[in-house]
Amino acid sequence: MAPTRLSRTAVKKFGQFNRNITINMEENEKLKELVRQKYSEIALQDKDTNAASCCGTGGCSTEVYNIMTDDYTEIEGYNPDADLGLGCGLPTQFANIKAGDVVIDLGSGAGNDCFIARSETGETGKVIGIDFTPAMIEKARINAEKLGYHNVEFRQGDIEHMPVTSNVADVIVSNCVLNLVPNKDAVIKEIYRTLEPGGHFSISDVVLMGELPDALRKDAEMYAGCVAGAIQRDTYLGLIRTNGFQNVTVQKEKPIIIPDDILSKYLDSAELENFKSGSSGICSITVFAEKPLEKKQASCPPGCCD
Incomplete structure (x- = not known):
């Protein structure tokens, strides 16, 4: 059989497709390295320092990360040394x-959500943080050793x-990390792979x-601050459903208001007004979903296999 010959147009399109993949992979790696650098700096600071900084790493009146943070202090298992105010x-x-x-806690940081989860699993459970x-x-x-959590x-x-085997977790949690x-x-x-059948995530x-x-969406600093990395709500929930999860439920929802002193660094006055009024x-x-139980083989009715 003679080999199939691609038209010049097809070859050109294929070449462009490969170039686009390469560009996207390079861009993704650049974003990952940015996040790694920024969060390495944040890891060396305490929560108060982060709260008084811009994007956790520099001085300004307000910073992106802590705009979103909820109060953990009354929750059992909370440890202030593990709370960097990043959720x-x-x-x-x-x-x-x-x-x-x-x-499993995805993007476990200094361990805050892991230690809270551990207070619920008790000594008979296990918590794995991935970062x-x-x-x-x-x-x-270091925090886990101080607390004596084995x-x-x-x-x-x-x-x-994930550095985790398949079908191992009962529950997966994550706090402001997929962005x-x-x-x-x-x-x-990967969440689907590592959850046991019937397991769930929040x-x-x-x-x-x-x-x-565009100025907010394209800025790398805003990406590391969890804003520019966000995708559309319906797209986010759609990804969960198309990957096979069921009982997808939004458990909590709250607006995030970025202060004017941050927005004004990216938008002129007209753009700022348009954004706020649009x-x-x-x-x-906070989204909950379950991995379905594996389907069991239907039992053979009497006589069908004789």
């Missing part, structure tokens, strides 16, 4: 964690390729209603 919700409150559960910033892993391990483990890795990952679909697929994250202004918005949502 946008309280996913462990909604995660229905039971004693003895295996829980790809070495400084965060080191800080979390069933809380921290693993360095990319949540697009930092360029390939969100890959993370959701994830707090930032989503958009309408489009962000239909665009930024929200924090």
